[in-house]
Amino acid sequence: MTMILSFNEFKKSEYSRNPHFLVIGNPIGHSLSPLMHQAALDFHDINAQYHAVDLAQADITDFIGWLNRDEFLGCNITIPYKNQFIKVVDHIDSYSSEAGVINTIAKSDHKLIGHNTDIHGFTSPLLQYIDQIEGGRVIVFGTGGAAKAVKIGLEDLGVEEIIFVSRTPEKSNLNSDHIWVETVSYDQWQSYADETSMFVNTTPLGMSPNIGRSPISEFDGKLLGKKICYDLIYNPIQTKFLKQADEFGAITINGLDMLIMQGNRSFEIWTGKTFPLDRIKKLLINTLK
Structure with missing residues (x-):
């Protein structure tokens, strides 16, 4: 202890x-x-x-x-x-x-x-998936402090488009001089899901002790299928978001790495x-x- x-x-x-x-x-x-x-x-x-x-x-x-x-x-x-x-x-x-x-x-x-070193920490587990990520679109849930490090890391990995999902998209200031960045609400991201290579959860939804929460609804779980799903939360090791992703055959990464x-x-x-x-x-x- x-x-x-x-x-x-x-x-x-x-x-x-x-x-x-x-x-x-x-x-x-x-x-x-x-x-x-x-x-x-x-x-x-x-x-x-x-x-x-x-x-x-x-x-x-x-x-x-x-x-x-x-x-x-x-x-x-x-x-x-x-x-x-x-x-x-x-x-x-x-x-x-x-x-x-x-x-x-x-x-x-x-x-x-x-x-x-947070940006290095974020990108390290993704290097093996660079072929799937580079030149593609990523959807990121949350626009808090962690989201900025994620944005910089994704730029480094060669992502061309990031869609941030926020409860208050009008207040987001996550812009980029290098790639296309857009912020949408939680009832809009679904229309961007098909062409997305990866989903990232930067919110605390699902973090212990509130392990029953997720940034996405049960109905939207199927949109994660076959994609890379990365949750920055490490406690619990498998969050509800990652369980939803796993159910539809996604590649899952937790925050421990x-x-x-x-x-x-x-x-x-x-x-x-x-x-x-x-x-x-x-x-x-x-x-x-």
Whole structure:
């Protein structure tokens, strides 16, 4: 079980005096990052620990000062701080610049570098399906924060058209200089389904504990048949959306590989080494079960 500490608790603990990586957010109790990264650190016999810190808004200034300590080696950032910390680092990578958010901080020559590894995490499981995706249309459910990373990833994969599905399409600002992007309502996407190669769920519909929900109705399940269906949710491993897709013979991808591959990219940036991927996937599946 991952131990969750407030920043004040972490500062006072013995952990703060040893080399460490962190994941920060509020709340942070759901994070599987400590399990993944500690397993990888132990596997490679790296003298460091990875901790989850529940960071209160009031402690951010204090935490920013902490980033310059020698014992601090890097961190992952999750909700609600991905936007905020882009202003804290000295440099950002191209994905961070495009997405407007960072999820990883690394240190290089006494400078703080912001990275966005979510896009890499999203595209990694899709590389084997590039022939089906490239030049085609993708329907994406949801227009929140995750949808922007998905848009950038799909552009990189050579998709020519993205249809975003939103409860409030008139408020969407997901535009692109490279490909055709359109935002439609939940009673309009069906007319775009035939020529679609992939469906992606970026909404929280179906996430534990509300596992009975899906972005599509039972009646529309047949529209997923023989397509690639990708759900960014990893808990549960098979969401209702993926069950609907599976029923009609779709290729299904859950969010676990994205979670692991974005973590793997962070770990690689920090250490130059990669996750023992099979071992970590098995560890997370057993944890989620």
